[in-house]
Amino acid sequence: MSGKDLSSGRVKTLAENRKARHDFLIEERMEAGISLLGSEVKSIREGRASLRDSFARVRNGEVFLENMHVAPYSHGGVFNHPPRRARKLLLHKDEIRRLQGKVAEKGYTLVPLSLYLNERGKIKVELGLARGKAKADRRREIMERESRRDLERALKESRRRGTG
Numbered sequence: 001m002s003g004k005d006l007s008s009g010r011v012k013t014l015a016e017n018r019k020a021r022h023d024f025l026i027e028e029r030m031e032a033g034i035s036l037l038g039s040e041v042k043s044i045r046e047g048r049a050s051l052r053d054s055f056a057r058v059r060n061g062e063v064f065l066e067n068m069h070v071a072p073y074s075h076g077g078v079f080n081h082p083p084r085r086a087r088k089l090l091l092h093k094d095e096i097r098r099l100q101g102k103v104a105e106k107g108y109t110l111v112p113l114s115l116y117l118n119e120r121g122k123i124k125v126e127l128g129l130a131r132g133k134a135k136a137d138r139r140r141e142i143m144e145r146e147s148r149r150d151l152e153r154a155l156k157e158s159r160r161r162g163t164g
Contacts, residue, residue: 010117010118011117011118011119011121012116012117013114013115014045014047014049014114014115014116014117014123015044015049015051015114015115016051016113016114016115017051017052017054017111017112017113017114019052019053020051020111020113020130021113022138023132023133023138024109024130024131025131025132025133025137026113026128026130027128027129027130027131028128029126029127029128029129030091030095030126030127030128030129031124031125031126032063032089032090032091032124032126032127033089033091033122033124033125034065034087034088034089034090034115034123034124034125035087035088035089035090036087036123037081038079039072039073039076039079039080039081040070040073040081040087041123042073042075042076043071043072043073043074043076043081044070044115044123045117045123046073046074048070048071049068049071049115050068050069051112051113051114051115052069053067054066054069054111054112055067055110055111055112056089056111056112057110058100058103058110061093061096061100062088062096063088063089063091063096063110064086064087064088064089065086065087065088065089065112066086068087068112069084070083071083089125089127099129102129107131108129108130108131109129109130109131109132110127110128110130111127111128111130112125112126112127112128113126113127113128
């Protein structure tokens with residue numbers, strides 16, 4: 001994993017995978033480059049990419065991002081790309097070996113969390129090493145969120161009555 005804080009190098013978030021944050025416990029985050037075609041870069045910069053239901057897989061010592069949808073570029077013509085092709089992620093060999101070992105453990109998966117431009121204008125992927133949440137964990141999280149909202153609402157109401 002790179003020693004750089006991921007949030008400090010971001011310039012613009014192009015796509016986010018909110019569902020992944022809801023369905024998985026993210027144990028580790030890392031930045032990866034992504035091999036793209038020209039029409040894909042232009043389409044992603046237009047904000048026409050989706051990480052929903054996408055995942056990363058290690059194959060033959062390389063990491064590929066599967067099922068990411070990049071809409072065809074509006075001015076691409078015959079040079080456009082297939083929308084859901086596998087895209088190679090650019091990581092160091094030692095990182096790939098470590099990830100391969102972790103993913104081999106039961107319950108771990110590689111999930112793309114966001115697609116963003118870094119300070120140099122390059123498109124990067126934030127990958128998360130994640131473990132699936134149990135249904136009970138997700139329910140508990142929703143209940144906690146609702147109780148926090150109810151408490152905040154009650155406090156706001158009591159302040160309103162006290163000052164009025």
